[in-house]
Amino acid sequence: MKDISLKAVVKFCSFDELDENAQMLINKAIAATDNSYAPYSHFHVGAALRLQDGTEIIGANQENAAFPVTLCAERAAIFNAQSNYPKLPITHLAIAAKNDNGIVSTPVSPCGSCRQVLLEMEQRYHKKIQLYLYGSNGVYIVNGIEDILPLSFSDDSMR
DSSP, X not given: OOOOOOOOOEEEEOGGGSOHHHHHHHXXXXXXXXXXXXXXXXXXXXXXXXXXXXXXXXXXXXOOSSXXXXXXXXXXXXXXXXXXXXXXXXXXEEEEEEETTEEOSSOOOOOHHHHHHXXXXXXXXXXXXXXXXXXXXXXXXXXXXXXXXXXXOOGGGGO
16 A cells, blocks of 8 residues: 655735736625625625636625525636636636625635536636635635645546
């Protein structure tokens, strides 16, 4: 038996170190937290994505008393993009969250379901999606879903 080491590359920087386009997308994700419906968790998540042609789309988490039918902000934005612009790949996705005390300090990352959907989007268009995960203490930058979804299950897994 042997150990296999997996490597993830995640950059960390302050908001001010980002270029103007990244800052604008993060600000849209922060604003999208106001569109969240989170009466149960009080955890409001906003997402903003940019398509290859520059179109930007937001999403916000939508809760339900039956938690399995809740929809995350990331998937709300992605499914909106896929429904309205099915030929355009996603190039960037920003995520922000707040609770009753305001924007969270540590960046939040996508849940497992959202990671799987992001993997599918990267595979569909053969293009990595750069993620900006925002917290008031800084931003994680991820250059593709494989860095936060090791040993992923994809269409290649079924061949």
